[in-house]
Amino acid sequence: MTLTNKSPASPSTLTRRGSSAVGDRVFSWWTLGTGLLVLAVLGLILITTVREAWPALDAMGLRFLTERTWDPNPATGDAVFGALSFAYGTAISSLIALLFAVPISIGIALFLTELAPRRLRAPAVTVIDLLAAVPSVVFGLWGILVVAPALVPVYQWCHDVLGGVPVLGNLFGPVVSGRNYMTAGLILAIMVTPIITSITREVFSTVPRADKDAALALGATRWEMIRGAVFPHSFGGVVGAVMLGLGRAMGETIAVALVIGGSTNITANLFAPGNSMAAVIVQQFGESTGTFTAALIGLGVVLFAMTVLINVLAQTVVRRAEARMKGSVA
Amino acid sequence: MTVTAAPATRPTADRPDLTRAALSGRRRFTNRLATAAIWGAVLLAVVPLALVTYTVVSKGAGVMSPSFLTEDIPNSYRRVGGGMAPAIIGTLLITGAAALMAIPLGVFGAIYLNEYGKQRPLARLIRLMADVMTGVPSIVMGLFIYIAWVRLVGQFTGFAGALALACLMLPVVIRSSEEMLRLVPEELRQASMALGARKWKTTLTVVLPAAISGITSGSLLAVARAAGETAPIIIVTGIAFSPNWNLFDGSNTALPAQIFRNASTSFPAAQDRAWGAALTLIVIVLGFTIIARFISSRFAIKER
Numbered sequence: 001m002t003l004t005n006k007s008p009a010s011p012s013t014l015t016r017r018g019s020s021a022v023g024d025r026v027f028s029w030w031t032l033g034t035g036l037l038v039l040a041v042l043g044l045i046l047i048t049t050v051r052e053a054w055p056a057l058d059a060m061g062l063r064f065l066t067e068r069t070w071d072p073n074p075a076t077g078d079a080v081f082g083a084l085s086f087a088y089g090t091a092i093s094s095l096i097a098l099l100f101a102v103p104i105s106i107g108i109a110l111f112l113t114e115l116a117p118r119r120l121r122a123p124a125v126t127v128i129d130l131l132a133a134v135p136s137v138v139f140g141l142w143g144i145l146v147v148a149p150a151l152v153p154v155y156q157w158c159h160d161v162l163g164g165v166p167v168l169g170n171l172f173g174p175v176v177s178g179r180n181y182m183t184a185g186l187i188l189a190i191m192v193t194p195i196i197t198s199i200t201r202e203v204f205s206t207v208p209r210a211d212k213d214a215a216l217a218l219g220a221t222r223w224e225m226i227r228g229a230v231f232p233h234s235f236g237g238v239v240g241a242v243m244l245g246l247g248r249a250m251g252e253t254i255a256v257a258l259v260i261g262g263s264t265n266i267t268a269n270l271f272a273p274g275n276s277m278a279a280v281i282v283q284q285f286g287e288s289t290g291t292f293t294a295a296l297i298g299l300g301v302v303l304f305a306m307t308v309l310i311n312v313l314a315q316t317v318v319r320r321a322e323a324r325m326k327g328s329v330a
Numbered sequence: 331m332t333v334t335a336a337p338a339t340r341p342t343a344d345r346p347d348l349t350r351a352a353l354s355g356r357r358r359f360t361n362r363l364a365t366a367a368i369w370g371a372v373l374l375a376v377v378p379l380a381l382v383t384y385t386v387v388s389k390g391a392g393v394m395s396p397s398f399l400t401e402d403i404p405n406s407y408r409r410v411g412g413g414m415a416p417a418i419i420g421t422l423l424i425t426g427a428a429a430l431m432a433i434p435l436g437v438f439g440a441i442y443l444n445e446y447g448k449q450r451p452l453a454r455l456i457r458l459m460a461d462v463m464t465g466v467p468s469i470v471m472g473l474f475i476y477i478a479w480v481r482l483v484g485q486f487t488g489f490a491g492a493l494a495l496a497c498l499m500l501p502v503v504i505r506s507s508e509e510m511l512r513l514v515p516e517e518l519r520q521a522s523m524a525l526g527a528r529k530w531k532t533t534l535t536v537v538l539p540a541a542i543s544g545i546t547s548g549s550l551l552a553v554a555r556a557a558g559e560t561a562p563i564i565i566v567t568g569i570a571f572s573p574n575w576n577l578f579d580g581s582n583t584a585l586p587a588q589i590f591r592n593a594s595t596s597f598p599a600a601q602d603r604a605w606g607a608a609l610t611l612i613v614i615v616l617g618f619t620i621i622a623r624f625i626s627s628r629f630a631i632k633e634r
Contacts, residue, residue, distance in 0.1 A: 023531075024530050027530035027533070028442075028529075028530070031439070031441045031442035031445070031446060032446065034435045034438035035438075035439045035442035035443060035452075036456070037435060037439065037500065038439065038460050038500065038501060038504065039455070039456060039459055041463065041500070042459055042462070045466070045474045048478050049470070049473055105371075106371075107367060107370070107372065108368075108372055111371065111372050115368055115369075124372060127375055127376055127379055128375065129619075130379055130619075131379050133554060133615055133616065134382060134615075135558020135586060135615060136558065136560065137558065137560040137593075137611075138558070138608045140589075140590070140593065141593045141608050142381070142382050142386070144593055145593065145604075190378045219348070221360070221361035222361060223361040223365070224360075226364070244465065247465045248465065251465070251466070251467025251468070251469070252467070253467065253468065253469040253560070253561040254560040254561055254590055257590075258590070258594065278467055278469045281473070281561075281565075282469060282561050282564055282565065285564075297473050304466065307465055307467055308462055308465070310465070311462045311464075312458070312462055315458055315461050315462065
């Protein structure tokens with residue numbers, strides 16, 4: 001680039017050095033700075049939260065992750081901060097969410113890419129977009145005031161029918177209230193469906209036309225074509241999408257805080273109230289001081305580390321799958 | 331290619347039957363089952379959306395009135411009546427301030443990624459990290475701003491909430507803006523360069539205007555998402571019962587925080603207010619979303 005602005009008013013030579021050469025450099029540095037802001041914020045989050053959480057992490061050591069007691073204000077002795085039962089709640093509610101959301105999301109994505117009549121495609125996309133647009137607190141409000149009470153008889157029925165089955169019966173224990181792991185998982189499932197659907201759909205849409213036509217030409221039914229051509233081709237991308245959904249489910253705070261019941265325990269009973277890491281922070285932050293606050297921030301650190309890890313993995317998987325798919329199209 | 335085989339050598343009875351009727355019962359059944367399951371999945375997604383919308387509209391409409399939109403929040407959950415004005419004002423101010431911070435910064439970040447960084451290692455890292463940052467739970471962002479800002483200034487403020495929302499919006503704005511900048515035809519840049527414009531001038535006066543509709547709609551969607559964020563607001567803005575127009579001094583409140591607090595109580599009056607606030611919030615969020623969709627469908631750059 002050797003031209004500079006050549007206005008009639010000041011006829012100048014066409015050299016690299018113009019009056020606005022500085023402008024170019026300033027502008028490129030400025031945009032770089034805003035780009036680096038992302039890295040700066042992520043770095044600052046890590047540094048500041050770890051530093052603030054240190055008193056609690058230092059006092060508890062590894063027991064912070066392995067201890068199931070969470071007692072900020074004991075009658076005697078030191079406060080105990082063990083995150084295990086909250087980590088358990090996060091894991092169980094997220095797993096329930098994925099259990100429901102993954103098949104449904106894959107179904108919707110298949111509908112949009114393979115099955116939908118042209119005039120139904122746009123409305124179906126709108127439904128998913130709207131589902132993503134509803135704020136999580138509204139799902140929480142609906143969950144605690146409508147869904148939880150309405151599901152109690154259903155849970156009771158499950159307990160009556162399946163409660164006696166050995167091993168499996170442990171999952172369907174006595175119902176205390178509608179606010180439990182199961183309700184939290186169901187609400188989470190609604191909230192992660194849009195994100196899993198949108199990525200899965202993108203992945204499915206990159207399956208080469210030729211592969212699908214070939215399967216159909218060999219006499220495969222539509223389902224056999226999906227199983228034989230679409231699924232193998234997009235497996236990696238779908239795994240990435242599920243992981244992104246998992247990351248979202250683990251970090252979701254408000255809806256879970258409202259419907260999970262808010263008690264510190266570890267039980268196989270899906271109909272028992274529990275708590276999750278994110279939910280505990282928002283429930284207890286207001287009344288915490290000192291080490292208690294530090295322990296809650298410590299929960300945030302663990303949550304941050306886990307979601308960043310899952311997201312990096314998921315992005316890498318999705319990117320690799322995308323690169324491979326582009327290669328196979330060519 | 332002409333078919334020359336005589337009918338005599340290939341009797342119809344031996345010809346493979348390629349009609350649907352020839353499928354084995356099991357294969358036909360599996361196919362039907364899968365098709366039904368896929369339709370079922372779509373219906374399962376529609377049901378909760380319909381139920382949520384119906385409940386919020388029917389319960390919220392019962393509470394909605396001019397006084398609900400203009401009165402202060404009662405300072406006791408038990409009390410009947412009152413309104414949500416402070417929370418509506420708070421939501422608009424906090425989200426607006428967050429948008430003012432995050433959108434310009436995000437757009438410049440996108441300009442770096444698409445016009446300068448391209449496929450360099452640093453740009454790829456920033457791109458990956460922006461995607462990762464999108465997945466950082468909002469509660470963690472709330473804790474971060476609590477430590478980095480609320481502790482620093484010594485009080486809960488609306489501005490702290492705006493900072494947290496801005497951090498949540500930033501990566502979304504960067505990534506959606508970058509997608510839009512990528513759609514701008516290379517010829518526009520070359521034409522501008524050929525006329526002697528500097529790169530910064532080309533970017534600001536040619537590339538950016540060409541992509542502005544897409545950037546606007548992407549940013550509005552980010553704003554809509556941020557307006558519904560609850561956890562960081564609860565952690566960093568405190569509580570207010572009357573309107574606070576000053577973002578930099580004193581506690582504030584927002585609709586999502588009010589929904590959360592009122593929904594957690596067992597008082598019918600508070601729950602009614604929560605439904606009313608939810609309806610108001612959904613109308614605001616949906617408003618942003620519809621405007622964004624309108625802009626993107628009306629003024630979008632056509633892909634080449």
